[in-house]
Amino acid sequence: MSLFDSMIKHGMPLVPKRIVGRVARRYVAGETLDDAVHTVRTLNDEGAMATMDVLGEEVQARDKAEEAIQEYLRVLDVIQSEGLDCNVSIKPTLLGLRIDERFCRDNIARIVDGAKSRGNFIRIDMEDHTATDATLRIFHELQEAHGNVGAVVQAYMRRTLADIGDLLHLKPNIRLCKGIYREPRAIAWKNFDTIRANFMAALDKLLGAGCYVGIATHDEHLVWAGMEAVDRLRLTPQEYEFQMLLGVDPDLRRIILDHGHRLRVYVPYGRDWYPYSMRRLRENPTVARHVMRAMVGLGG
Ligand SMILES: Cc1cc2nc3c(=O)[nH]c(=O)nc-3n(C[C@H](O)[C@H](O)[C@H](O)COP(=O)(O)OP(=O)(O)OC[C@H]3O[C@@H](n4cnc5c(N)ncnc54)[C@H](O)[C@@H]3O)c2cc1C
Numbered sequence: 001m002s003l004f005d006s007m008i009k010h011g012m013p014l015v016p017k018r019i020v021g022r023v024a025r026r027y028v029a030g031e032t033l034d035d036a037v038h039t040v041r042t043l044n045d046e047g048a049m050a051t052m053d054v055l056g057e058e059v060q061a062r063d064k065a066e067e068a069i070q071e072y073l074r075v076l077d078v079i080q081s082e083g084l085d086c087n088v089s090i091k092p093t094l095l096g097l098r099i100d101e102r103f104c105r106d107n108i109a110r111i112v113d114g115a116k117s118r119g120n121f122i123r124i125d126m127e128d129h130t131a132t133d134a135t136l137r138i139f140h141e142l143q144e145a146h147g148n149v150g151a152v153v154q155a156y157m158r159r160t161l162a163d164i165g166d167l168l169h170l171k172p173n174i175r176l177c178k179g180i181y182r183e184p185r186a187i188a189w190k191n192f193d194t195i196r197a198n199f200m201a202a203l204d205k206l207l208g209a210g211c212y213v214g215i216a217t218h219d220e221h222l223v224w225a226g227m228e229a230v231d232r233l234r235l236t237p238q239e240y241e242f243q244m245l246l247g248v249d250p251d252l253r254r255i256i257l258d259h260g261h262r263l264r265v266y267v268p269y270g271r272d273w274y275p276y277s278m279r280r281l282r283e284n285p286t287v288a289r290h291v292m293r294a295m296v297g298l299g300g
Pocket of ligand 1: 124125127152177178179181216219244245247248249264266279
């Protein structure tokens, strides 16, 4: 990342929301469920699967969590009625984790139930380290009770290999990613190569134990490592999948699909797009160019 990109990245909170919205448009399907359905249908037509995410996090009021549950049940209905190849991703802090863990677990259980009756699957996203223990507890309990739930582990966390060890008896369906939150060095690896190495160690541990893994990365080196691992283990394309975020590197998406792998795209939508978009923009290696273009009215 250039010095200028790095300056913009650190100054992102100062960029007007209108500009952030314009630049971040590519990462979000739109504000409505119809927008998300349209995006998922396009991806399905390209041969990719999808996972829909209702944007929002850190709710402090019970009625907001209830609104999110109702929206997720609508999502599950629409996926079924439209025949989309799509599952669902949820964030515990949107569903009340900051209010009370049991309240959150019960809320997620309602969505998991709704998914199960429609033959669908729920992925519980992993948020920052203050949510990790509770999220894994909720995953553990709901997976044992329902069987249609997946978790996420983050390669930048020092605890991740141990967490995988604790989960293996469930033969879990795990999304493996690097991790996006700003974590203290005491608990998270910071060096780029170390995070890559931990990603590969985690992948080997999961695949070696026969788990279904969502290999979630746009890092070409890790995509290669994933392809090498599934080839070495002689896995069929039904035994794993690659995953990417909407708006990031569609060329790599096409390459993975053309190699005969299954690939799922994360499709977020909703009115509460700001925190998600800020995280994406901070990861964009050419963020400065996009922000400057938007500032002078050339679009994002
Ligand atoms: C499907 C999916 C689900 C995820 N779920 C979670 C989760 O639950 N919890 C969590 O903490 N994190 C999650 N993440 C985010 C993940 O942890 C990383 O922050 C993100 O994927 C970037 O890491 P990377 O492996 O792509 O490698 P990087 O080294 O960050 O990126 C590799 C290359 O991808 C391109 N790239 C990456 N991001 C962008 C961007 N925003 N805009 C343009 N180009 C970009 C760049 O060319 C970059 O060089 C998820 C990621 C994916 C793909």
